[in-house]
Amino acid sequence: VPNFCAALNRTLKSTQSDLAFFRFPRYPARCQKWVENCRRADLEDKTHDQLNKRYRLCAKHFATSMICRTRHFASNP
Template sequence: PSCTRKLDLDLSFFGFPRCPTRCQKWVENSGRADLEDKTPDQLNKHYQLCAKHFETSMICRTKNKEYLKSLFEILIL
């Protein structure tokens, strides 16, 4: 999905992990070819994936924020 906060104000976004292996897994599962040439550092600093890319069971909701529950997130499309 091409998601923006402008379209859905309640949509949570998650920054790419710093770990190169996990970061690459996120890129592969995101379905976004435009991210394939970016370094993990670039992705971590400048890009995010929205909650729609993750299984709902992997998202922990608190009063003010949403977090990913696991170090090994599962992405969906």
């Protein structure tokens, strides 16, 4: 299943480019900031959990310095 960019007026999907796609944050305050920056009224009534599971933003919406290319996993004791 391809990822689509959730930003207003974006039609990019992962099968069309080498762009990275990022899930909406799980943290409610940060997730709300992403929704505001997307300028899409239809996302405003979604929960942060719904947004995290179903919506993505492409790397074009982030400064290169904001992107960490390593994965962080919680370690088990």
